[in-house]
Amino acid sequence: MLVLCLGLSGIAAAQEPVDLDMVSRIRQEAFHRSQVMDIFSHLTESIGPRLTNSPQMGQANAWTRGKFNDWGLANVHDEAFDDFGRGWEFSSASVEMLSPRTLPLHALPKAWTPGTDGPVEGEVMAVSIKKLADLEQYKGKLAGKILLLNEARPYKRGVEADSHRHDEAGLAELQAFAVPRDADKDRARRIKQYTERQELARATNEFFVAEGALATLGISGWDNGIIRVTGGGSRKAGEPVGVPELAMAAEHYNQLVRAVERKQAVKLRVNVKARFTDEADQPGYNTLAEIPGSGSKAGEIVMLGAHMDSWHAGTGAADNAAGVAVMMEAMRILKAVGAKPRRTIRVALWSGEEQGLIGSQAYVATHFAAHPEPADPRQKALPASLRESTGALQKKRDYDRFSAYFNMDNGSGRFRGIHAQENLAAMPIFQAWLEPFHDVGATTVATRNTGSTDHVSFDRVGLPGFQFIQDRLDYSSNVHHSDLDTWDHAEPEDLKQAAAIVASFVYHAAMREEKLPRKPLLEG
């Protein structure tokens, strides 16, 4: 693999032009006059977490527009996408054990679940609900109770370091491409599972309210006191939101389960200040801005972006103020160095990513391409990946004017290269563009796909969308979707490095003679 890669690199160096004077200017601005930490700090600490449609997300849209305008970017605006749902925010949450002894317990609410409207006190009861039929046995038994939804989970010892950076061997491994297995053809089974899960969640929410349960507790996804928590209830107006629901530190949650198993009567006081900030569903908003191109290619588009929305337990730092700060800083750098791109460079700060790439998918559908919406409401209720084919892709005006999209959403760690998403024709180009950044650790172009964030919205419709290879630091051990997703876990030097590389990549994409090559679109 390495030989092949070096071969591609050799070809690239010979053929793909790199403007080293511009790269120098970009590096100078990025490394010596950086503002990336100012942006990152404002988003994480002055604004804080940015749950989609929360007031803080609105502040972030406004503040980033302000920065874009200050820097002289064009077409700065928020673009709505339909019907995301309601906003939600919380200000405090406390759980105290009152008996058999006093003990403060560490827990945070799931997003889109109600507050307690003042402190409530009740006895703990363990329930096991895996299917609709499991609800029946609890009829008439839940009034005034605080429910434990999960079993205890044994502590998992930390036998690897929390923080990880790729070494040479690790980067070499990334060059291996795993030939995919046959896709799961059993769509019917997956649809059934998905639908049943949705129905069970809805029915359970209604049941707990009807039965008068006070609150529910689940176990945090990680150990060591870290609270890893996403959403519950429902963001959609009119849907049942259930009772207050919290995720509790594993060490505390397990203790409650063991006490119940010992038949001890455990009484808790729960106080969650949380509220839905809207009565009705609201659109979500992406923030966009441009450096317009000039000349014959000005109508063509190079995009860069990152999602600005976050979960609510930390301050959305590695996920994804890091990506937003890097993409904004890349735009600032390009303005600061006086870049005059041929193609238009457009930055997008997405919303609704955490709920399924909603903002970016809507944007791509509006501006570039989409599959027809299904007519069947049951199909419409499914996520895009489970729907039956609705016919050929419907392309919009700018589909053919689009060159490439570059995304960042794998934490705050240093760029070590880029995933080519099986677009082999793009690889020698990326190799050439990376060469001036080998000295800061970015060396690797891998054929691999990487998923699960906004570049997929582009990739799905056959447009070149890419994400960089990053050192993961403690993203998957401490930070991802947890209360530790905060300022301190980021590395300023890594964010500076990433901003320089993004600025250079989008500049070169905007200047090269041809748009980025596309891979064949896989679809029926």
Place this chain on the structure above:
Amino acid sequence: MLVLCLGLSGIAAAQEPVDLDMVSRIRQEAFHRSQVMDIFSHLTESIGPRLTNSPQMGQANAWTRGKFNDWGLANVHDEAFDDFGRGWEFSSASVEMLSPRTLPLHALPKAWTPGTDGPVEGEVMAVSIKKLADLEQYKGKLAGKILLLNEARPYKRGVEADSHRHDEAGLAELQAFAVPRDADKDRARRIKQYTERQELARATNEFFVAEGALATLGISGWDNGIIRVTGGGSRKAGEPVGVPELAMAAEHYNQLVRAVERKQAVKLRVNVKARFTDEADQPGYNTLAEIPGSGSKAGEIVMLGAHMDSWHAGTGAADNAAGVAVMMEAMRILKAVGAKPRRTIRVALWSGEEQGLIGSQAYVATHFAAHPEPADPRQKALPASLRESTGALQKKRDYDRFSAYFNMDNGSGRFRGIHAQENLAAMPIFQAWLEPFHDVGATTVATRNTGSTDHVSFDRVGLPGFQFIQDRLDYSSNVHHSDLDTWDHAEPEDLKQAAAIVASFVYHAAMREEKLPRKPLLEG
């Protein structure tokens, strides 16, 4: 080193008798009918943390006496030591940021600091107090303020695994003994430092109260949201306890410091429910029990023990319900297997360890030996290690009847051997006693000293006091003195193994012809 060690082991095997029938019975009872986790669970989860002189420590004294009586041990009693101070307990603590935005902050109170008597609200102010003269500048400026006592601390990446077990190479390294440097002769400087620190703490506590500060916040000793916190204020009646003082998760604390540095006005609400449980100083209590010896050596004593007191943030699990459970289980095993020891086997569950080995030191002074108390009150105010020599050791009746003391207080990890505390004559004996436990990982006898817990109270007066070599697991990364010192971080199999080894060691110490050899007493 390894050759030397194997040599000693060879000699030992030839000379030191090991009762393998008894070892088999001990192993059967320890491994197949263990109660160690029941004991550990009751201490950590039914009783909870056991700060010295807190009501929970009193419950632990009573419950362990009950167990000892149930098992048919003799002379079960609590033995008081003078004038420890007051008890203290807390039931809840919350800190919320009210502006510039709302944010729940994670913090726990220092022991022996007052509660807030309901929620208090105030603006945050950073102070820097390193010496008495630093107080002056804050005169008239602290009223209604919540003070940040520390600077921000950069995040320290976890580049090693949280959990550690010794491998063969690590055990071999323990065989190396570091010849000690000359002791620090500059006692005067150390006394001055100690005295100044004490004076500063007292003056600062008084100053904050007089100036009307609402509360103080410090940074937790560890990152990753772990709250590592010990004591503040004062446990002594009549001494200034200061204002409410909390240790805050580093990620939250640093955020406050940065906001203050940005000149943002930060307002917090603090609510700590904590109280001193006594008006006047109270004695502390160790719990003791015996299996009486019989025959001519019945007046001689073999001891085992562990401190039962803990800090308050977790449930005192690895530090040191683990040690207590293992020592209690060892006594239960010896009764269960029908051991009839020649020497009396006495177990001690110490208190006041966390405040300076106070319980064990008082016990040793009463029963075995002590240096004369200094007449000078300034000398008396110093910890034992800083005092001038007060003359020759004064030995009590049982000094010459004492054989050995075995302690456990290095977390809940598996025994891998024992520290011989430079008592070379004890090493072949320990090698022989360890041989039947090589198959469960306990192989190593090291000449090394280990310190900082109750065996030191014996060692200091020339009595053989030992601690085992343990796998440290996540003791020094997550657990020690933190809110994660809880049930889940212990390994049941490791505690069973430790109990078997302790039972066998004390049994053989009680049965052998001679008492354990002593090393020469180092003193002037």
